[in-house]
Amino acid sequence: MAEAVDSMCEEKIMHKEVAIIGSGIAGLSLAHELSCLGIGSAIIDRQAVAGGQAAGFACKATDSCQRCGACIVHDYVSKVTIDDMIEPLLSCHILDSSRTSAGFELLLNEVPARIDQAKCSGCGICKKVCPSPGAIRINPYTGSFFIEYSECLLARGFSCSVCEQACFDDAISISSESVPKKVEALAIAIATGFEPFDATIKKRFGYGRIPGVITSLDLENLFRSGYFQNMGSENSFSSIAFVQCVGSRDIKIGRNYCSRVCCGYAMRSARLLKFMFPSIKVTMFFMDLQTFDRDFEDRVMAASREVDLIRGIPSEIKLGASGKPEVVYNDNDDEVRVEEFDMVTLSVGMGPTTPHIGGYLGFIGANSGNYGDGSFGNPDPTTTGVFRAGSANGPRTIQESIEHAAHVACEIDRYLCKIKSGVDVE
Numbered sequence: 001m002a003e004a005v006d007s008m009c010e011e012k013i014m015h016k017e018v019a020i021i022g023s024g025i026a027g028l029s030l031a032h033e034l035s036c037l038g039i040g041s042a043i044i045d046r047q048a049v050a051g052g053q054a055a056g057f058a059c060k061a062t063d064s065c066q067r068c069g070a071c072i073v074h075d076y077v078s079k080v081t082i083d084d085m086i087e088p089l090l091s092c093h094i095l096d097s098s099r100t101s102a103g104f105e106l107l108l109n110e111v112p113a114r115i116d117q118a119k120c121s122g123c124g125i126c127k128k129v130c131p132s133p134g135a136i137r138i139n140p141y142t143g144s145f146f147i148e149y150s151e152c153l154l155a156r157g158f159s160c161s162v163c164e165q166a167c168f169d170d171a172i173s174i175s176s177e178s179v180p181k182k183v184e185a186l187a188i189a190i191a192t193g194f195e196p197f198d199a200t201i202k203k204r205f206g207y208g209r210i211p212g213v214i215t216s217l218d219l220e221n222l223f224r225s226g227y228f229q230n231m232g233s234e235n236s237f238s239s240i241a242f243v244q245c246v247g248s249r250d251i252k253i254g255r256n257y258c259s260r261v262c263c264g265y266a267m268r269s270a271r272l273l274k275f276m277f278p279s280i281k282v283t284m285f286f287m288d289l290q291t292f293d294r295d296f297e298d299r300v301m302a303a304s305r306e307v308d309l310i311r312g313i314p315s316e317i318k319l320g321a322s323g324k325p326e327v328v329y330n331d332n333d334d335e336v337r338v339e340e341f342d343m344v345t346l347s348v349g350m351g352p353t354t355p356h357i358g359g360y361l362g363f364i365g366a367n368s369g370n371y372g373d374g375s376f377g378n379p380d381p382t383t384t385g386v387f388r389a390g391s392a393n394g395p396r397t398i399q400e401s402i403e404h405a406a407h408v409a410c411e412i413d414r415y416l417c418k419i420k421s422g423v424d425v426e
Contacts, residue, residue: 008288009408012181016042016087019106019185020411022360023090024052026390027191028076033409037039039410039416042087042183043080044108048146049087049139050077052193054398058223060268061277068268069398076402077141081117091149092181097361103186103385103419112148112175117173120144126163126172136163147172166343186419187385187412188363191405194350195393196254205246205346206317212325213317216265217245219423223269228276237277240343241327242266243314244286250348253351260395263290267303272305274326283308284340337426350395387412 017032020027023045031041042071051073060068091114091397096107115126115136122143127136135151154158154174164174199207199215199219206213214222232301237271244266248259259301259354268284289300303309312330320326325344331337348414390401 010329012179014042014087014089014181014183016040016183016185017184017416018042018187018189019044019104020189020191020389021045021094022052022191022193022390022392022399023047023050023088024191024193024390025054025073025076025398026392026396026405027052027189028073029402030189030191030389030405030409031086032076032079033406035083037409037413038085039409039413040085040087041118041189041201042089042185044089044092044094044106044154044183046091046093047092048111048114048148049141050080050090051141053196055140056217056220056224058220060272062272066271067399068265072398072402074141079190081142089181089183089227094361095180103184104188106183106185106188108181108183109412110179110181111147111155112178113147113149113152113154114173115144115146115413116171116173117142117144117146119169121169121171123168124412125166127346129162129166131162133159139316149325174255186416187359187387189387189389189393189408189412192353192387192392194395197348197351199246199346199348201253202246202346204225204316205243205344206319207346210317210325211323212318212342213344214344216262216269216345219269219345222271229271235314237280237342239281239283239341240270240273240345241339241341242270242284242345243317243327244284245313246346246348249287255349255351258290258395260290260400261397262347262349263382264397266345267299267307269345270307270329271303281308282306283310285310285312285314285327287311287313307346350391353392385415 009332015186017039018041020041020043023043027043028050029031029230031043034041054073057070060066080231082329089108092108092113093363094106095109101282117139122145124145126145130136132151135148136145139146144371149155157260161174164172196217199205206214244262249253250256266284270284271278274282312377314327314329314330318326320340322340326338327344329347387408389405390396393404396404411418
């Protein structure tokens, strides 16, 4: 059986100088920078649409741009889509990997239900006939459709091809088996982004138990869905609290580092909500404020006129008699207070995703699951030819991930020049 799979893979071998794992903003910008240097790459991601976590972020503009960076992702998706030197390998899972005399070899498995984004006209007939709600979704960047395979009947062991039969554009490919592929590359770039902290671990904050307690990513979804814009007068919304450092700067859970992005995110979200609802009361509980913009002091000063800033993290969030969350905290005068809010947003921190890819990338190093311990240096002498970009290398904003990717592209260029010239890179 293994020989048969290997034989099938041999028919679909792709040769690229760099294999980039992850199609988030770091992976996209890295591929673009490499292309500008004349270096071809393949972007590998198990998701059907490129963009990563940042693709789900909402624009925070009020009457002016707040420089949140959410719109930048769309720009990079467009750049990569039209670049012949970049090969997107989406809906692909990495099954195995190995070092070779020439570099690296990755064995991929492409899901058997796909929509060709170049052929799809966005008519939506596939979504109308699909018997599984949520299986066919719209690509926010192109207006075309894609298949969320985990929701597809095929993923549950059923046989179904109604979308393929209904498609007028011949853009849908349904197969009974996954498609194996093999990618050979001289270098590997890990751009797998971050994993948000699981807020249920902090039981005292009541996430998942108390209505109205949400995470920062939940709030992003509300912004993007138009929840606040479509809120009727019958749904009163008069107060919201932000609790910072949930899953960051906490030695008890092994995360004694700052996630860097949370303060800027919360400030921008707070100002956007004040813009939407001028009379809303916004409170932010924090340890310290991380600088998040070049005119940081001015922005904090402006926000302080709109947001009640309280230095200190609540001791508890409990369910109030009205069914809304109540926050127990010490105010700025160190007095214990209990205050009710319509909504409480937990600003969850960032964690590494690399421990989850260690199973199929055995060459990434034993300590590559840690933030802030120096083990993410590029290049790593113990993992020659393996580079890390963006938040796979530590907490970073969208703009910082783009800048870091440009730096990593230069490192990869130097590495490849040494290989091609026969210089020992060990």
